Amino acid sequence: MSDIIKDTKARMKKSIDSLSRELANISAGRANSNLLNGVTVDYYGAPTPIQQLASINVPEARLLVISPYDKGSVEDIEKAINAANLGVNPTSDGEVIRITVPALTEERRKELFKEVKKIGENAKVSVRNIRRDVNDTLKKQEKDGELTEDDLKTQTDNVQKATDDSIKEIDQLVDDKEEDIMSV
Structure with missing residues (x-):
């Protein structure tokens, strides 16, 4: 059973890693x-x-x-x-x-700020889609008799906790990048 949670966390980590790579490619007015x-x-x-x-x-x-x-x-x-x-x-x-690397204008900073928000939101959607897929799998296992109702509740709670942790990490990455962009 914990294999499902490990797999879920690994998939969510891949989404976060992808977000990190995308954010690293956004120039904040400094050479990188x-x-x-x-x-x-x-x-x-x-x-x-x-x-x-x-x-x-x-x-x-x-x-x-x-x-x-x-x-x-x-x-x-x-x-x-x-x-x-x-x-x-x-x-x-x-x-x-x-x-x-040219210094960023205020207008360009705002554009980058919006782009970072959008990329962060896409990462959150990806994590939520993973949660939905795993919950559907768990419900199917319960329906097939592989899981008890209590096990389903426990596993669903574990998936939600992994989702919440991933969303929190995404928010932190986005906030850090926004601070980097907005600092003059």
């Missing part, structure tokens, strides 16, 4: 190497993540420096960053690529 997550470069015909082609450093709060391992790929990396539409403008001296 996570900004380039998801950017792939056409490297000799194969889409390759930028992290595999170059080292990414953050020497200043608003500056990213990308040092390609293969100097011949500088142009390709620059094109990929432009194509990713990240709202930044890479500049190159032929050896390294520099990206200056």
Whole structure:
């Protein structure tokens, strides 16, 4: 029986991990190497993540420096960053690529704030869907005689507690990101 709860918690944890990755990709006006997550470069015909082609450093709060391992790929990396539409403008001296992350305007902060709220709400919906699926499974097991009514109540309560804990963690992640965005 506890296998169902373990599975439920694992599925909810995956939703939270996904939320963390999405929030990490949202720039809060500071340089962060996570900004380039998801950017792939056409490297000799194969889409390759930028992290595999170059080292990414953050020497200043608003500056990213990308040092390609293969100097011949500088142009390709620059094109990929432009194509990713990240709202930044890479500049190159032929050896390294520099990206200056612009300071966020108040309007852009509010847009990001709304986007973070939306992403957080989607994560909550995902967790609630998991709860619904598990509760349906438990009800079916009770109906089939695999669970007693008391066991059903206990398991349903355990699922609700896991849901509440996950929602609380999602709210905390969203609040932290909002604070990060709104701090000037």
